Amino acid sequence: MNANHAIKIEPFKVACSSCNLRELCLPVGLSKGDLDQLDALVATRRNVERGDTLFRTGDSFQSLYAVRTGFFKTCVSSEDGRDQVTGFQMAGELLGLDGISNDRHSCDAVALEDSQVCVIPYSQLEELSREFTDLQHQFHKIMSREIVRDHGVMLLLGSMRAEERLAAFLLNLTQRLQARGFSASALVLRMTREEIGSYLGLKLETVSRTFSKFQEDGLLEVKQRQIRIMDQPGLQKLVNSTTC
Amino acid sequence: MNANHAIKIEPFKVACSSCNLRELCLPVGLSKGDLDQLDALVATRRNVERGDTLFRTGDSFQSLYAVRTGFFKTCVSSEDGRDQVTGFQMAGELLGLDGISNDRHSCDAVALEDSQVCVIPYSQLEELSREFTDLQHQFHKIMSREIVRDHGVMLLLGSMRAEERLAAFLLNLTQRLQARGFSASALVLRMTREEIGSYLGLKLETVSRTFSKFQEDGLLEVKQRQIRIMDQPGLQKLVNSTTC
DNA sequence: CGCTAGGTTGAATCGGGTCAATGGGAGTGG
DNA sequence: CCACTCCCATTGACCCGATTCAACCTAGCG
Numbered sequence: 001m002n003a004n005h006a007i008k009i010e011p012f013k014v015a016c017s018s019c020n021l022r023e024l025c026l027p028v029g030l031s032k033g034d035l036d037q038l039d040a041l042v043a044t045r046r047n048v049e050r051g052d053t054l055f056r057t058g059d060s061f062q063s064l065y066a067v068r069t070g071f072f073k074t075c076v077s078s079e080d081g082r083d084q085v086t087g088f089q090m091a092g093e094l095l096g097l098d099g100i101s102n103d104r105h106s107c108d109a110v111a112l113e114d115s116q117v118c119v120i121p122y123s124q125l126e127e128l129s130r131e132f133t134d135l136q137h138q139f140h141k142i143m144s145r146e147i148v149r150d151h152g153v154m155l156l157l158g159s160m161r162a163e164e165r166l167a168a169f170l171l172n173l174t175q176r177l178q179a180r181g182f183s184a185s186a187l188v189l190r191m192t193r194e195e196i197g198s199y200l201g202l203k204l205e206t207v208s209r210t211f212s213k214f215q216e217d218g219l220l221e222v223k224q225r226q227i228r229i230m231d232q233p234g235l236q237k238l239v240n241s242t243t244c
Numbered sequence: 245m246n247a248n249h250a251i252k253i254e255p256f257k258v259a260c261s262s263c264n265l266r267e268l269c270l271p272v273g274l275s276k277g278d279l280d281q282l283d284a285l286v287a288t289r290r291n292v293e294r295g296d297t298l299f300r301t302g303d304s305f306q307s308l309y310a311v312r313t314g315f316f317k318t319c320v321s322s323e324d325g326r327d328q329v330t331g332f333q334m335a336g337e338l339l340g341l342d343g344i345s346n347d348r349h350s351c352d353a354v355a356l357e358d359s360q361v362c363v364i365p366y367s368q369l370e371e372l373s374r375e376f377t378d379l380q381h382q383f384h385k386i387m388s389r390e391i392v393r394d395h396g397v398m399l400l401l402g403s404m405r406a407e408e409r410l411a412a413f414l415l416n417l418t419q420r421l422q423a424r425g426f427s428a429s430a431l432v433l434r435m436t437r438e439e440i441g442s443y444l445g446l447k448l449e450t451v452s453r454t455f456s457k458f459q460e461d462g463l464l465e466v467k468q469r470q471i472r473i474m475d476q477p478g479l480q481k482l483v484n485s486t487t488c
Numbered sequence: 489c490g491c492t493a494g495g496t497t498g499a500a501t502c503g504g505g506t507c508a509a510t511g512g513g514a515g516t517g518g
Numbered sequence: 519c520c521a522c523t524c525c526c527a528t529t530g531a532c533c534c535g536a537t538t539c540a541a542c543c544t545a546g547c548g
Contacts, residue, residue: 076395080484084399098395100388107395126381130374137370143387144344150394151320151342151351155328157401158445162536192494201402203537208496224495224545240324406504437527447505452528468513468527 015039016118024092024179025066026120026138034132041128042066044119054095054109054117061099063119067091070115071190074098075198076107085199087149088112088173088191091180096122097146112190157201160239165200166210167238170220174229185232189225259283260362268336268423269310270364270382278376285372286310288363298339298353298361305343307363311335314359315434318342319442320351329443331393332356332417332435335424340366341390356434401445404483409444410454411482414464418473429476433469 016027017035027035045068048054054065054072072089086107089095095117099105129136156165178184189196193204193211200207214220219235221228229235260271261279271279289312292298298309298316316333330351333339339361343349373380400409422428433440437448437455444451458464463479465472473479 076399078399078403078484082399082403084395084402086395086398097388098392100384101386101392106392126377126384130377130380133370133374136374140344140370140387142345143384143391144341146391147387147394148342148345148350150391150398151328151330154330154394154397154401155320155322155326157398158328158442159322159326193496194494198402204495205497205538206536209536212496240322436525448527449506449529450504452526453504456528 016042019068019118021066021068021092026094026135026142028138030132030134030138034134037128037132038135041124042118042120046117046119048072048111048115048117050111050113050115052111054111055099055105056108057105059099059105061096061103061105061122063096063121064099064125065095065109065117065119067093067095068116068118070117071112072109072115073112073191073195073199074107074109083198085191085195086153088199090176094142094146097143112195162200162202162206162210163213164239165202166196166207166214167219167235169196169200170227170229171232171235171239174232185229187227187229189227260286263312263362265310265312265336270338270379270386272382274376274378274382278378281372281376282379285368286362286364290361290363292316292355292359292361294355294357294359296355298355299343299349300352301349303343303349305340305347305349305366307365308338308340308343308369309353309361309363311337311339312360312362314361315356316353316359317356317435317439317443318351318353327442329435329439330397332443334420338386338390341387356439406444406446406450406454407457408483409446410440410451410458411463411479413440413444414471414473415476415479415483418476429473431471431473433471 016022016025016038017032019025019027022028022035027038030038046054046065048070055061057077067089069091072095073085074087074089074095075083075085077083089109095109096105098107100122125135125139129139156168160168174184174187177187191199193207196202197204197207202210211220211222214235215222217234219229219231219238221230260266260269260282261276263269263271266272266279271282274282290298290309292314299305301321311333313335316339317329318331318333318339319327319329321327333353339353340349342351344366369383373383400412404412418428418431421431437451440446441448441451446454455464455466458479459466461478463473463475463482465474
């Protein structure tokens, strides 16, 4: 499986209405009728192998992408080659919203494992959302939620110490995984220490050390990328306490 | 002037079509016909005195606001009272996009000087943008631009040193001021060192010290909140160079 | 079986934070 | 008009958390 190297169009019809991610993805709250319309729009899927980019900075913007399976990171880079991971996306989450502003993508989206996305042609989405109020509203909510999420990351980057950042990151990850039916306490990281560090504004050594510290403190069990959360409330307490 | 303490509805009709900010604000790129429709929507203005909030976290979300005159900051805070300035908004910029996701605002918007905003009832904007493609598209672009901006801030917070952050901040400010017809080299800061620090993920003392350093290096002249940029390319060089 | 990418750990360094004292400007009230 | 006050800004000294540099380890893969 996942052995095909080119863009792959699913031979059979894909349908949001029968997708088990519909409660997390664009279709949230849509009526049956609206959903059928959306089905017509989201006609193709695309496979992206681990390490490949779904789109990169400067690419012309045509479509949004909904992650169906797999895991992505997005990263921006400045002229001088500085690099920043701006997010990690898992099933049901949308990629490509950055492209609307300029008709060009302003970040890279890289698959961290073999993944599949649903392709949502943007001009058609705009068209459809003129007709279907609920879809329009849902789409706006998703964009707004991204803005709110970004503000949360700014808070993290601007005011938290390393331990707090990593704890917040882990809690956020597990929460999203739990919403997708996975365990709240055991997880496998799909990204390297360096990628976590970039996202959290830390160096990879600091991330590694902090993992070790959490393990010593009995908060986690860490075996490479396998993490088991032993003391969820303890992590939570780390996050919300200016704790002096 | 600016002596009224309550919300003030302008007695005469306000009109985007005759607003000198139309090239920076929501109406960008709209045809004459679309503009007339927008005029009908944006019927009221509201004055906000220096220090007052336009909205705060938890307030029910009804409207977006376009800054007409004045200057705002937005800030989020975490449960434990940590605080983060997420942006500064000047004439022509939109406030309130965070509220769409939840029907509640998720940040505070505070006027840093006596200000006036145009009130854009959100449900009517959605309605109108179903009818007018250009307006819909422009609105989406503005939301997307906010996301892209936030990613830039993440890059700044995640990977830049204090000097680089402050230089980037000043260049961004002057660029926006210049687009509004102000000088590219002389500016008056509307915010305290502490607010700059919060935005940049630094302490106020660090901001102050960095201003002093820039002055010693001949990059700026700093007199309290009066800043004169003496060496724009020098600042630019600070920003784009991992310089080692 | 050896190579390589990723991860861990230690020691030294340093950038920015913390704490504390001082200075300056704008607004207020006598 | 001046004096008082408050808020903001500056500056110094010290400290600490995170980075840097380096060595070493481990797992996965060809």
